[in-house]
Amino acid sequence: GESVGLHLPTLSVQEGDNSIINCAYSNSASDYFIWYKQESGKGPQFIIDIRSNMDKRQGQRVTVLLNKTVKHLSLQIAATQPGDSAVYFCAERPVLNAGGTSYGKLTFGQGTILTVHP
Amino acid sequence: GAVVSQHPSWVICKSGTSVKIECRSLDFQATTMFWYRQFPKQSLMLMATSNEGSKATYEQGVEKDKFLINHASLTLSTLTVTSAHPEDSSFYICSAPRGIRLAEQFFGPGTRLTVL
Numbered sequence: 155g156e157s158v159g160l161h162l163p164t165l166s167v168q169e170g171d172n173s174i175i176n177c178a179y180s181n182s183a184s185d186y187f188i189w190y191k192q193e194s195g196k197g198p199q200f201i202i203d204i205r206s207n208m209d210k211r212q213g214q215r216v217t218v219l220l221n222k223t224v225k226h227l228s229l230q231i232a233a234t235q236p237g238d239s240a241v242y243f244c245a246e247r248p249v250l251n252a253g254g255t256s257y258g259k260l261t262f263g264q265g266t267i268l269t270v271h272p
Numbered sequence: 273g274a275v276v277s278q279h280p281s282w283v284i285c286k287s288g289t290s291v292k293i294e295c296r297s298l299d300f301q302a303t304t305m306f307w308y309r310q311f312p313k314q315s316l317m318l319m320a321t322s323n324e325g326s327k328a329t330y331e332q333g334v335e336k337d338k339f340l341i342n343h344a345s346l347t348l349s350t351l352t353v354t355s356a357h358p359e360d361s362s363f364y365i366c367s368a369p370r371g372i373r374l375a376e377q378f379f380g381p382g383t384r385l386t387v388l
Contacts, residue, residue: 162313162314162315188377190379195363195382195384196381196382197276197278197365197367197379197380197381197382198316198365198379199379200376200377200378243315243316258304258306258369258377259306259318259321260306260318260367260377261318262308262315262316262317262318263315264315265314265315267313
């Protein structure tokens with residue numbers, strides 16, 4: 155479904171701490187999930203993705219966890235830095251329908267504003 | 273990595289005028305592009321899917337006559353906000369998917385529209 159359009163929750167952490175950002179997704183049929191980082195006045199940047207046949211994936215300083223039972227996704231950022239301050243969005247993609255309009259279409263979650271204090 | 277550009281990056285216009293925003297995939301061809309709208313401190317909301325060579329597909333609640341989409345080539349989609357009003361002021365972002373099953377999606381830098 156569409157993102158709700160509510161005002162974004164916030165998370166404040168100290169530099170060096172680990173951050174955990176959570177996301178509840180809506181479509182149990184989604185097969186692919188992505189985390190994006192969006193800095194002020196810019197478009198979203200890809201951080202990490204995970205497919206529905208996995209429950210954990212690690213990147214550089216980031217880990218994504220997927221719990222399909224409760225339709226929950228989380229992003230863990232290790233040793234958070236001031237440059238990590240941004241808005242973080244999860245996005246889900248429904249199972250691709252090659253003949254339909256959902257091909258490649260993403261639904262974005264609510265988003266979380268992360269502020270890292272030096 | 274792939275690059276998607278948007279032009280202009282910001283625009284201010286008077287109420288009642290029309291504004292055209294361009295989205296270009298710079299180093300790959302995109303038969304499909306997506307247009308999103310983002311209000312301050314809110315998430316991205318998909319407005320429409322732009323299809324090269326055919327009509328755009330609009331999400332529920334998005335007026336197709338107000339937000340005209342043209343996907344003229346494999347690297348260019350345009351969004352025209354017709355008869356803009358202050359409530360159309362927003363951040364408009366396009367994206368272009370590519371790769372196997374269009375799994376990779378690249379976002380433009382966004383266009384800030386302010387309607388006075």
